[in-house]
Amino acid sequence: MLAVRRLSKRIDGKAVLTDVGFDLEEGRVAGLVGRNGAGKTTLLKLMSGILDPDDGEVLFEGRSVHREPEAKRELVCIPDTPEAWYGYTGWGAAYMFGQVYPRFDAAYFKHTMSRFGLPIDRNIRHFSKGMRMMFSTALGLSTRAKLVLLDEPTNGIDPIAKKQVLTLLMEAAADGMSLIISSHLLEELERMTDTILLMRAGTIETHASEDVADGVVTKLQVVFQGEAPEAWLRSSDVRVLDHIGRVYTLLLNSAPGSAAAAELEAMKPLLMEPLPVRLEDLYVWKLGGEPYAQ
Amino acid sequence: MIRIDERSPTPIYEQIVQRFKELIAKGALSEGERIPSVREMSATLLVNHNTVAKSYQELERQGIIVSQRGKGAFVAKAAEEPGMERERLSRLRGELRRIAVEAHHLGVGSDQLKAWLEEEIREYGRERDAGGTPT
Numbered sequence: 037m038l039a040v041r042r043l044s045k046r047i048d049g050k051a052v053l054t055d056v057g058f059d060l061e062e063g064r065v066a067g068l069v070g071r072n073g074a075g076k077t078t079l080l081k082l083m084s085g086i087l088d089p090d091d092g093e094v095l096f097e098g099r100s101v102h103r104e105p106e107a108k109r110e111l112v113c114i115p116d117t118p119e120a121w122y123g124y125t126g127w128g129a130a131y132m133f134g135q136v137y138p139r140f141d142a143a144y145f146k147h148t149m150s151r152f153g154l155p156i157d158r159n160i161r162h163f164s165k166g167m168r169m170m171f172s173t174a175l176g177l178s179t180r181a182k183l184v185l186l187d188e189p190t191n192g193i194d195p196i197a198k199k200q201v202l203t204l205l206m207e208a209a210a211d212g213m214s215l216i217i218s219s220h221l222l223e224e225l226e227r228m229t230d231t232i233l234l235m236r237a238g239t240i241e242t243h244a245s246e247d248v249a250d251g252v253v254t255k256l257q258v259v260f261q262g263e264a265p266e267a268w269l270r271s272s273d274v275r276v277l278d279h280i281g282r283v284y285t286l287l288l289n290s291a292p293g294s295a296a297a298a299e300l301e302a303m304k305p306l307l308m309e310p311l312p313v314r315l316e317d318l319y320v321w322k323l324g325g326e327p328y329a330q
Numbered sequence: 331m332i333r334i335d336e337r338s339p340t341p342i343y344e345q346i347v348q349r350f351k352e353l354i355a356k357g358a359l360s361e362g363e364r365i366p367s368v369r370e371m372s373a374t375l376l377v378n379h380n381t382v383a384k385s386y387q388e389l390e391r392q393g394i395i396v397s398q399r400g401k402g403a404f405v406a407k408a409a410e411e412p413g414m415e416r417e418r419l420s421r422l423r424g425e426l427r428r429i430a431v432e433a434h435h436l437g438v439g440s441d442q443l444k445a446w447l448e449e450e451i452r453e454y455g456r457e458r459d460a461g462g463t464p465t
Contacts, residue, residue: 065378203373210369210379223336227377245378246341312339 037062037214038083038111038183043092045078052078054238056092060216060231062182065209067225067245068218069315070235071323076218077116079235080185083216084113096183109137111183114176116191118160118168121175126156129175139180148174152200166197173201183214190221202228226315236322249313253321254290258300259283259307268299275321285311287321331358331366334375342377346385351394354405355454363405365395392418408460 038060045053052075060066068076081087083094085101085108093100099107121129126149134140149156152170154163160171169189176184189205190198206228209215216233219225225232225245232243244250259282269276273289273296288296300308332349334342353359368386372379386403389395397403433443 199376202376206373206376206379207369210372224376227334227342227375227381230378230380246381 037097039095039098040083041093041095043079043082043094044090045075045082045087046090047078051238053082053089056238056240058233058240058242060183060214062214063209063212064214064231065205065229066214066216066231066233067229067315068216068233068235069220069222069225069319074235075238076235077187079240080113080187080216080218084108084111084185086113110181111185112137112176112179112181113185114172114187114189116188118172118175121171122159122161124160125158126154126160126171126175129160129171130178133175133179137179137181141178141180144180145174145178148178148204166193169193169201170197170204173204177204177208177213181213183216184208186215186217186219188218188220190219190224222315222319232315232318234318234322241322243318245315248315249318249321252289252291253313253318254288254297255311255313255317256286256288256300257283257307257309257311258286258305260303260305265303268303271296277317277320283307287313287317332371332375334377343381343385343388346371346375346377346382347388347392350385350389352454354394355456359405361405361407364401365403365405367402408456 040056040058043053043056044051056079068079070076078087082089083101085094085105088102094102096107096111101107101111118129124132126145130140130142130145134142146156149171152167152174154167154171154174160168163171169191173186173189176186186205189201193201202224205215205217209228217225217229226248227245229245232245232248234241234243243252249255255277264279264282264284268274269284269286273294275287277285277287279285288294288300290297331353332346334345338345340348350359350365359365365386366374368379368382371377371382375382386395386397390397390403393406395403396406430443433440
């Protein structure tokens with residue numbers, strides 16, 4: 037349904053995206069993850085036709101969203117703040133979107149606004165942050181576009197608003213809508229999505245959410261015999277997540293060609309217990325930095 | 331109704347299967363009762379609808395629920411006789427052995443272990459075998 041091909045974009049002379057490519061099938065829920073500044077927002081803006089690429093193309097059902105504006109009626113981007121709607125009421129925004137999106141569902145919009153207790157005739161500017169995000173999400177889903185792109189839909193909103201926004205997204209997905217959700221909520225994304233798009237240094241990798249690190253990395257709890265092998269622990273195929281006393285939690289490169297697992301086995305550790313690998317572990321493995329506090 | 335344990339190594343779809351089986355064993359869901367749709371469950375748990383659908387397929391395969399086209403899924407009649415599914419029975423025996431071994435190493439005596447087992451049986455168990463005698 038969506039095909040992103042060799043997409044490149046420079047902003048102020050700096051390469052933000054380099055040769056980005058991936059496919060998304062209809063009905064998929066994809067999580068877009070990456071460090072701040074990795075280019076997630078730029079990618080979403082390029083996919084929805086808000087920005088033009090320097091190179092490459094975005095095809096929606098075979099049509100370029102940049103050369104054929106008609107294709108854009110089937111996808112909508114929900115930005116992280118609805119600044120464009122300041123000065124409008126819910127009704128005003130619905131009227132405007134009704135003009136653009138052929139299947140705009142005003143009844144769904146009205147129903148969702150009242151379900152969340154959002155006044156439909158008040159200026160969006162006067163909404164709280166959580167209300168703004170619920171409004172944006174409701175408006176975006178009301179377009180009944182086939183693909184909805186969301187830029188950090190839960191950023192900075194309270195837990196109740198967050199749950200409500202995510203509930204709306206899961207309902208829409210079950211109804212067959214395709215979603216790409218940019219977020220740092222790794223636990224939630226891992227459960228909610230079927231595909232993970234991981235951005236690193238302006239490029240993208242695709243992983244299946246189920247068994248997210250299969251064939252990439254394994255996680256183990258290890259107790260070594262005697263002294264810990266410091267040099268080995270610092271090698272590029274190993275990352276120490278933490279160690280408490282003699283118990284080490286490690287990520288090991290399990291890609292073909294890595295000898296890390298065999299090397300560890302040869303050291304005959306006293307304990308070597310596999311742990312489930314979560315999206316957070318893949319994220320740490322791929323994007324470096326310190327693991328998040330538990 | 332159903333809770334997901336994020337930290338558990340058990341896959342989410344298996345957790346959903348397990349929780350439903352517990353609710354039914356406990357009587358919180360009874361025969362013929364409608365269970366939430368995939369859409370409702372997905373939105374409540376914030377779990378991908380394909381994962382929920384996979385759990386429901388597994389529950390249906392095990393004869394725990396039956397789905398009726400256009401009407402939803404319902405709690406099925408309890409097993410007519412034990413031993414229909416040898417694989418699941420032998421896995422159950424294996425789990426009991428694992429528990430006995432674990433209790434041994436924790437220094438839990440057999441009276442205490444039996445008392446705990448009886449407590450769980452009072453909560454979730456059934457009076458007697460379905461149908462005739464167990465195999």
